Amino acid sequence: MNNLKKVNRILIIAPSWLGDAVMSHSLIRRLARMHTATSIDVFSPHALTHLFEQMPEIDEIIENPFGHGQLNMRDRLNVARDIKSRRYDIAYVLPNSLKSALIPFFAKIPNRVGYTGESRFGLINRRHTLDKNKHPLLASQYLQLAKTDLSESMSLSEYPKLTVVQKDLEQTLEQFNIDPLRPYVCLCPGAEYGPAKRWPQGHFTKLAQKLSDNQFHTITLGGKNDMKIGAMICKNNQQKMQDLTGKTTLNEAIHLIAGATCVVTNDSGLMHVAAALSKPLIALFGSSSPEYTPPLSDKAKVLTRALPCSPCFKRVCPLGHTNCLADITADEVFMNILKQTESD
Numbered sequence: 001m002n003n004l005k006k007v008n009r010i011l012i013i014a015p016s017w018l019g020d021a022v023m024s025h026s027l028i029r030r031l032a033r034m035h036t037a038t039s040i041d042v043f044s045p046h047a048l049t050h051l052f053e054q055m056p057e058i059d060e061i062i063e064n065p066f067g068h069g070q071l072n073m074r075d076r077l078n079v080a081r082d083i084k085s086r087r088y089d090i091a092y093v094l095p096n097s098l099k100s101a102l103i104p105f106f107a108k109i110p111n112r113v114g115y116t117g118e119s120r121f122g123l124i125n126r127r128h129t130l131d132k133n134k135h136p137l138l139a140s141q142y143l144q145l146a147k148t149d150l151s152e153s154m155s156l157s158e159y160p161k162l163t164v165v166q167k168d169l170e171q172t173l174e175q176f177n178i179d180p181l182r183p184y185v186c187l188c189p190g191a192e193y194g195p196a197k198r199w200p201q202g203h204f205t206k207l208a209q210k211l212s213d214n215q216f217h218t219i220t221l222g223g224k225n226d227m228k229i230g231a232m233i234c235k236n237n238q239q240k241m242q243d244l245t246g247k248t249t250l251n252e253a254i255h256l257i258a259g260a261t262c263v264v265t266n267d268s269g270l271m272h273v274a275a276a277l278s279k280p281l282i283a284l285f286g287s288s289s290p291e292y293t294p295p296l297s298d299k300a301k302v303l304t305r306a307l308p309c310s311p312c313f314k315r316v317c318p319l320g321h322t323n324c325l326a327d328i329t330a331d332e333v334f335m336n337i338l339k340q341t342e343s344d
Contacts, residue, residue: 007035011083011091011109013100014044014052016068017192018250018269019293021048022276023139024094025055025160026296030146031092032057041086043103050251051273054162071099080106092145093124113145136292159296160276164258172255176244184217185337186257186274188265189233190226190245194315196287197266199325201229205236206330207264211337212241216261220245221253221270262337271295280340282333286325287312301336303328 010031015021021044031040041060042052049061065079066072084107091104096117104112105123113126120127128145135141140154173180189204191197208218218237220230222245230245248256254273257263263274264282267290274281275295283295285304289311294302304310310324317324 007038007089009086009088010035010038010040011062011086011088011104012040012042013091013093013095013104013114014042014048014064015094016045016048018048018051019272020094020138021051022160022162022269022272023137023296024142025162025276026139026154026158027092027094027142027146028055028057029161030143030158034146041088043083047250050249050254051162053251054164054254056163066099076102077106079103083107083109093120094142094145098123115141115145137296138293139296156298160272161278162254162258162273162276164255164277168251169255169259172252173259175252176242176248176256178219178242178256178259179217180259182217183261183341184219184259185211186260186263186265187218187220187233188222188263188268188270188274189220189229190222190270191266191268192223192225193288196312196314196317196322197268197325198229199266199284199286199328200322201232202236203326203328203330203333204229204233204264207333208233208237208241210330210334212237217241219243219256219260221248221256222246262341264333264337267293275300280337280343282336282340284325284328284333286310286322287314287317289313299340301340303333303336 039059040057042058043062043064044052045064052058052061080103088109090111091109093101093114096115098118098120101120101123112124114124115130116127187204211218218241220233220243224246227246230243234241234243257274258277262280265271267285267288271283275297278299281295281300283300283302290302305324305327307324
């Protein structure tokens, strides 16, 4: 990219998944350092706009109105017309789909950077070839799009780093009647990909009981699809705890994670949020692999089981037992919480 003329405006075509969007911050941080007087905007799905608000390098968030799988060519042309008027010098297209590359192409942004993806010849005119052996981490893959020396490894200073305003955190704690002086642990029992990535609900229940017995306040967080699990954890806990699964916006969930003493989570989008907030973190891996999607933080502890059948990368355990997660006990997680909070 060093052969480009002066770059005044950059557009980031953001991913649709929460965890992937967090990983994009490595690229955004690099671009902000490379182009100090440049405006960096992001074209983001509505559900993720609050996440990008926690990235101080972003100047403007343009809402992506298209749902997953929607083509809507006429509407894309209209959106592209508006984006063309903003006169971007370069667009970084992070998803690998053909549809994600259409708007920068229609908007005639002169430099359109991304991986080849779904045969996007012409749509992407600065194409990179992905080498997953050299760069298995998604954040590193995004980062390579802005690097001239592709042999560089990813450094700690390039990890995603979200910023929460203290006043916003305090307002969210007050909104949910949470005592700011009482330590609390966030439990995130969900994982959108499927049950093979979820630590058993009964294990979360046992852990919540242990935390309550040791004077930790416990809060469950997650989306609408996690409400049933959150309700069961709360129902089976003999001590008072707060089940906020499905009851917060993403913005509020980010604030609550930022105020937590520790976070326990499956391999999920909220895991990456907690890592980017530098919170003490216990990350539970089952069907997926920490070799590819680890929490990028020096405060994270990964718990996993090296079983012959894992990682299988399946949504549902093909053997029907999910032992890769079931074998991780509540006692083990609790002891690691104590270690993480004592060392923080």
